[in-house]
Amino acid sequence: MEQAKPLSWGPVTESSALSAVPSGARDAVLKFYFGPMDCGKSTLALQMNYNHGRQGRRGLMFTKHDRSGGPKITSRIGLGLEAIEVEDSLDLVRLVTAHDRIDYLICDEACFYTVEQIEQLADLVDEYGIDVYAFGLASDFRSVMFPAAQRLFELADEVCRLQVEVLCWCGRPGQLNARVVGGVLARTGEQVVIGDTDASPVRYQVLCRRHHRSGELGEGTPQPGSHQPL
Numbered sequence: 001m002e003q004a005k006p007l008s009w010g011p012v013t014e015s016s017a018l019s020a021v022p023s024g025a026r027d028a029v030l031k032f033y034f035g036p037m038d039c040g041k042s043t044l045a046l047q048m049n050y051n052h053g054r055q056g057r058r059g060l061m062f063t064k065h066d067r068s069g070g071p072k073i074t075s076r077i078g079l080g081l082e083a084i085e086v087e088d089s090l091d092l093v094r095l096v097t098a099h100d101r102i103d104y105l106i107c108d109e110a111c112f113y114t115v116e117q118i119e120q121l122a123d124l125v126d127e128y129g130i131d132v133y134a135f136g137l138a139s140d141f142r143s144v145m146f147p148a149a150q151r152l153f154e155l156a157d158e159v160c161r162l163q164v165e166v167l168c169w170c171g172r173p174g175q176l177n178a179r180v181v182g183g184v185l186a187r188t189g190e191q192v193v194i195g196d197t198d199a200s201p202v203r204y205q206v207l208c209r210r211h212h213r214s215g216e217l218g219e220g221t222p223q224p225g226s227h228q229p230l
């Protein structure tokens, strides 16, 4: 004899009008972590990748203009991993969806991506359920926001300021990135100029707001090993 099937409910995995979201699912997130140079963004990016990877999640790492000069994410405390260099022409949706299964993206130096690429990251979150963790500077040497950083502020589910005790020469918290050309704080120029290399007269220094505005650079000498472009 055939048993009557209950009509009022089905297996718990079956969706209904009241369970449009599959059980166990959550919305993917777009998070933006920002702070000045030297505040540990790349170190956190690498730690984040490690934490997700050990949970069996599959991710991709992206960077642009990393201090190592190569397609890698490197931190000032000596960690480093291979990463994909985000050229202006790179279509992130096409690249990521060409992979079998990707759960999350680590996007270092996201302030240097194009605005269109930030839109692509939002698409990957919303259309493909991929978590995106973006890291970068908020503002350039003039204390003006990078277009990509601005778009991240507008679109991100969560924005976190990183403040890992980067200090101005005066001892106040360092918040802003200064470009120094020939010993003088620059107020105008291209938004992105690679500095702190042997061949470049340009260097970068983190200052508090007061001294960024006044242009006083202190008695200090430039930090060696600083290769962040702005």
Ligand SMILES: [Zn+2]
Pocket: 168, 169, 170, 171, 172, 207, 208, 209, 210, 211
């Ligand atoms: Zn200061």
